[in-house]
Amino acid sequence: MAFEISLPARGTTVRTTLSESAPSGAALLVPVAHGEDGIEVPVTALAPKGLLEALVAVGAKGTEGEVTRLLIDDHLVTAFGLGDASEIDDEAVRRGVGAAARALNDVERAAISAEFGVAPVVEGLLLGGYTYTGLKSQAEVQDDENSDAETPQTTEVTVVGADEAEYNAAVIVAESVNLARDLVNTPANYLYPESYASVMGEVASTAGLDIEVLDDTALEEQGFGGILSVGRGSSRPPRLVHLTWAPSDASTKVGLVGKGITFDTGGISLKPGSGMEDMISDMGGSAAQLAVIAASARLKLPVRIDAWLPLAENMPSGTATRPGDVITHYGGITSEVINTDAEGRLVLADAVARACEDDPAYLIETATLTGAQLVALGNRTAGVMGSDELRDLIAETGRGVGEQAWAMPLLEEQEDELKSPIADIRNTHNARTGGMLFAGLYLSRFVPEDIEWAHIDIAGPAWNGGAPYGYTPKRATGAPVRTIVETLSRLVDKQ
């Protein structure tokens, strides 16, 4: 495994290897699409004779998500649906392979051809095969009655005929996504600011990153009033983690910021109990940025990256911040806390202000920031705000890698709603409209004019509360790791 880190449990996924041929006895993973005249199977070195006829005989349709298991001569075959034959793209391959990977539990060895695209095949396998059973003391067995059960993955899949460099890069990206998933899936009694910062130290040493951890004393000394105010209600003090990847051939400089609320109760503005357990995912933005900077280092991306990750637990208590309190952010902007459940923007404001002091050409920040994001865009589509060009690049890049994203505006008419009678700004606007955009506008106040920046609200996309689909498992998804890694490569190409 790529990252040896101290967590009570990790997710499991298939193991992949690279080879010129399929090992004998391996189950063959082959695609099937539906065309105008019925199903079509792409001609591939690994397709056994009689595949098409056999699939027709069992009524396979080739629809997306369909997985058909057959025995042809002596070969175990798992056929995965790609959907419409005229619309096959990387995402169709990732989803089809992902669905196949989830159905491999009881198979020891499998093989797949890299002809359908090295990266989508590898990502489909490693991302789709991922499953997290946490601290269950015994694996549940998947049977017809218990279709929901998840058994740890042990299958070894040989990827046949892939270019080695492409293969290695895809493995790094997929392992990084799964690292973010592991962190987000970890319960908050195990993952809290101090333990999370120490896991970041482990990741940093594996990936070759510099790390500096600011504890509560350092935060006090340097004036990080937003992070301190959110962490104040918890017996577990906050942290700010600074990670650096500084290659000698860097062609540009990027700042990364990610929300690291290890649990969000809402604080004194307490959330309702129903579904509150999902708030272990409120550190998803910071987990994604940790995964991004680690992937960038392992991929040796020629870009200087400074990640600033604010970590805090938002709890109600006698020492917690109250509605009506006024806090002073890093850099001096004051904020009236109207609602202690709008805590993400408070910790992010400090981290964004600090990240901008490094004078990056681009600043990319991501957070599980607002319930309003889910209202506006649903569960799977991130809202992207910020400077026009970077915002649009990220939204388009997200859609390109299969992490849905959409550009959203910052509204002039909400400027007035930011005003407070007793502070520079206030953290909520007491309106039912445009909550995601208001949060974006709040953050924009901490970014100087000359820095291109983007804010990615992943409240919905970071967590899959439903059944697995394509290459997305239940619970943590690892979004938007692949979007940001791909954006960084595009920014490098632009230089």
Ligand code: BES
């Ligand atoms: N962490 C939540 C946002 C969230 C909601 C993430 C649902 C994932 C799923 C955030 O801290 C929050 O509570 N936001 C409030 C802001 C409000 C008080 C202005 C919200 O969206 O309700």
Ligand code: MN
């Ligand atoms: Mn909250």
Ligand code: ZN
């Ligand atoms: Zn939150």
